[in-house]
Amino acid sequence: MRTMKNALLIALVVMLNINTGFAQNSKKVKKxxxxxxxxxxxxxxxxxxxxxxxxxxxxxxxxxxxxxxxxxxxxxxxxxxxxxxxxxxxxxxxxxxxxxxxxxxxxxxxxxxxxxxxxxxxxxxxxxxxxxxxxxxxxxxxxxxxxxxxxxxxxxxxxxxxxxxxxxxxxxxxxxxxxxxxxxxxxxxxxxxxxxxxxxxxxxxxxxxxxxxxxxxxxxxxxxxxxxxxxxxxxxxxxxxxxxxxxxxxxxxxxxxxxxxxxxxxxxxxxxxxxxxxxxxxxxxxxxxxxxxxxxxxxxxxxxxxxxxxxxxxxxxxxxxxxxxxxxxxxxxxxxxxxxxxxxxxxxxxxxxxxxxxxxxxxxxxVYGASASPYEKPSWGRYTKKDGVLYAHVFDWPKEGTLKLHKDIKIKKATVLTNSNTILKSIGTSREVLLDVPMLAPDTTVSVIKIELAD
Structure with a gap:
């Protein structure tokens, strides 16, 4: 009798597992x-x-x-x-x-x-x-x-x-x-x-x-x-x-x-x-x-x-x-x-x-979630963009402490990405936007300037 009960119990467990597995496999993934x-x-x-x-x-x-x-x-x-x-x-x-x-x-x-x-x-x-x-x-x-x-x-x-x-x-x-x-x-x-x-x-x-x-x-x-x-x-x-x-x-x-x-x-x-x-x-x-x-x-x-x-x-x-x-x-x-x-x-x-x-x-x-640059490639590096922010990735840091940006960039606020406390000054000319940056590159490989764009 005990053997029969055990057999019935095992059969029930197997059926439950089969049904559970079928339910999981048949669940449709949202396309x-x-x-x-x-x-x-x-x-x-x-x-x-x-x-x-x-x-x-x-x-x-x-x-x-x-x-x-x-x-x-x-x-x-x-x-x-x-x-x-x-x-x-x-x-x-x-x-x-x-x-x-x-x-x-x-x-x-x-x-x-x-x-x-x-x-x-x-x-x-x-x-x-x-x-x-x-x-x-x-x-x-x-x-x-x-x-x-x-x-x-x-x-x-x-x-x-x-x-x-x-x-x-x-x-x-x-x-x-x-x-x-x-x-x-x-x-x-x-x-x-x-x-x-x-x-x-x-x-x-x-x-x-x-x-x-x-x-x-x-x-x-x-x-x-x-x-x-x-x-x-x-x-x-x-x-x-x-x-x-x-x-x-x-x-x-x-x-x-x-x-x-x-x-x-x-x-x-x-x-x-x-x-x-x-x-x-x-x-x-x-x-x-x-x-x-x-x-x-x-x-x-x-x-x-x-x-x-x-x-x-x-x-x-x-x-x-x-x-x-x-x-x-x-x-x-x-x-x-x-x-x-x-x-x-x-x-x-x-x-x-x-x-x-x-x-x-x-x-x-x-980098993550960023889109392609809206500008032609600058001589000093590359741009990326995300959510009203332009990122200037500087490969060749300017020795004179002035970074030359494209002239139609309208800056609301600019900082070194790794140092948000210091706001960088900028001035626009007829040919370019000049941004004052530290004399020494913040990063030895690629330094990034975060430019919050004005509306």
């Missing part, structure tokens, strides 16, 4: 307008890109050879066969990986979102995929779901979690290899090279994997695609994929590489052609910005993936000025980190993150 959906991203301005995978073990080196360009392309650049390369995912065991520490470093640097490479061109996944065994849970000895740990750490620290997914896959047979002598021949976007198996890879592998990432790891801020250049991937696939993503998570943002690199809102450009939600200039800052939402992605040295031989690091001052330059043109800055195979950020990256954090902590008001 935001495009402007509402993009609002957090437009305000965030600064994010962290993380390129991490089995290539992080290699470091861009094979015997005496060093891969040219980014070390994340080691499989291709160092001429590994698919079979030879598979030993690296089988070795991937980053015991020093600490998701909370990674997110803390991003947050302390002033970054508001993180984009992790869930799967790069090598095809190795950093989550527990049921579609494939070529992932961190099945192939590697690590047996920890990296996407899960990082997404949970982001949620705890109020950082928006996003993922990158490569359309290119050098490992999957239907995406490349068994059809060509060179598994990466399609990277050249040669229309004469046709892969009849690619649609099967898209429908049965790529699309379901993207679905897993959207369904199993909470709210996703951005889905960031790459590899759109290959001839086998079509605009029709991009349209289908964009629609699929928005059906699962209606408020998720998708970059323009879901298609062939065009820009626009809600999947359409100004001519009504398919695109993505924002543009993605890579390793460059457009001279005048882009007439739509955009995000510049950039490395700290020359490589996206971990590459110890690459010592050409951008200075902290340069990176801070790049952040300001991008924001002044209406864009976001996605700055990359390439952790090593143990799960450590390079010390050079950490030092630069710390410097950027010190600056954004003092001057973030002039």
């Amino acid at each position: 935001l307008s495009d402007d509402e959906r993009m609002e957090w991203w437009r305000d965030a301005k600064f994010g962290m890109f993380i390129h991490w995978g089995a290539y992080s073990i290699i470091g861009g080196e094979r015997d005496t050879k060093i891969a040219g360009g980014g070390a994340e392309w080691a499989m291709d650049k160092l001429d590994y066969t698919i079979k030879d390369y598979e030993k690296f995912p089988e070795m991937f065991n980053p015991q020093l990986f600490d998701a909370d520490a990674w997110v803390s470093m991003a947050k302390n640097a002033g970054m508001k979102y993180i984009v992790l490479t869930s799967k790069h061109h090598e095809g190795f996944g950093l989550w527990d995929s049921k579609v494939s065994d070529y992932d961190v849970m099945d192939t590697s000895p690590f047996k920890r779901d990296i996407v899960k740990e990082l997404s949970e750490a982001c949620k705890k620290q109020d950082i928006v979690f996003c993922f990158y997914y490569s359309i290119v896959d050098w490992h999957h047979p239907q995406a490349q290899g068994n059809l060509y002598p060179n598994y990466n021949i399609s990277q050249h976007d040669d229309p004469s090279v046709v892969n009849p198996e690619f649609p099967k890879y898209y429908e049965n592998y790529m699309k379901p994997q993207v679905g897993e990432l959207l369904k199993n790891y909470g709210e996703i801020g951005v889905v960031w695609f790459d590899g759109d250049w290959i001839s086998d991937y079509t605009t029709e696939m991009g349209k289908d994929l964009y629609k699929y993503i928005r059906e699962i998570q209606p408020n998720t943002i998708v970059n323009n590489r879901v298609d062939k690199g065009r820009t626009g809102m809600d999947g359409m450009d100004k001519e009504g052609n398919f695109a993505g939600d924002f543009g993605t200039p890579e390793q460059e800052i457009p001279d005048t910005g882009i007439d739509s939402d955009w995000e510049a992605c950039m490395t700290m040295n020359g490589s996206w993936g971990y590459k110890p031989s690459d010592n050409k690091w951008k200075s902290s001052e340069d990176l801070i000025q790049k952040l300001v330059d991008i924001v002044s043109k209406g864009g976001n800055f996605l700055l990359n980190i390439g952790p090593d195979g143990y799960g450590r950020f390079p010390s050079e990256s950490i030092r630069r993150l710390n410097a950027m954090g010190e600056w954004t902590q003092k001057n973030g008001e002039a």
Whole structure:
């Protein structure tokens, strides 16, 4: 009798759990307008890109050879066969990986979102995929779901979690290899090279994997695609994929590489052609910005993936000025980190993150939520604007103690952003507005003057 009661109790608990789960899953998410959906991203301005995978073990080196360009392309650049390369995912065991520490470093640097490479061109996944065994849970000895740990750490620290997914896959047979002598021949976007198996890879592998990432790891801020250049991937696939993503998570943002690199809102450009939600200039800052939402992605040295031989690091001052330059043109800055195979950020990256954090902590008001400059670029730096306030970001501090502003700026009150107690005097001339500033720059990298505008 007791056994029967216990069985009935267990059945009741199971039914309650099923009903509760169904109720939660069936709860509809409010679909935001495009402007509402993009609002957090437009305000965030600064994010962290993380390129991490089995290539992080290699470091861009094979015997005496060093891969040219980014070390994340080691499989291709160092001429590994698919079979030879598979030993690296089988070795991937980053015991020093600490998701909370990674997110803390991003947050302390002033970054508001993180984009992790869930799967790069090598095809190795950093989550527990049921579609494939070529992932961190099945192939590697690590047996920890990296996407899960990082997404949970982001949620705890109020950082928006996003993922990158490569359309290119050098490992999957239907995406490349068994059809060509060179598994990466399609990277050249040669229309004469046709892969009849690619649609099967898209429908049965790529699309379901993207679905897993959207369904199993909470709210996703951005889905960031790459590899759109290959001839086998079509605009029709991009349209289908964009629609699929928005059906699962209606408020998720998708970059323009879901298609062939065009820009626009809600999947359409100004001519009504398919695109993505924002543009993605890579390793460059457009001279005048882009007439739509955009995000510049950039490395700290020359490589996206971990590459110890690459010592050409951008200075902290340069990176801070790049952040300001991008924001002044209406864009976001996605700055990359390439952790090593143990799960450590390079010390050079950490030092630069710390410097950027010190600056954004003092001057973030002039960055977050700011809009593009209404004026042409001044010789001494950049402008940003927000809520009736103009911010003058001074790269080259005037030695004579006079900052020359655009002549039609009407000042109500001007102060150094980090010292609101001292009001700066100004006088207008026929050619410019002259602002008296301290003889010594308040900040050694970028000093910010807060100008409250008169009505």
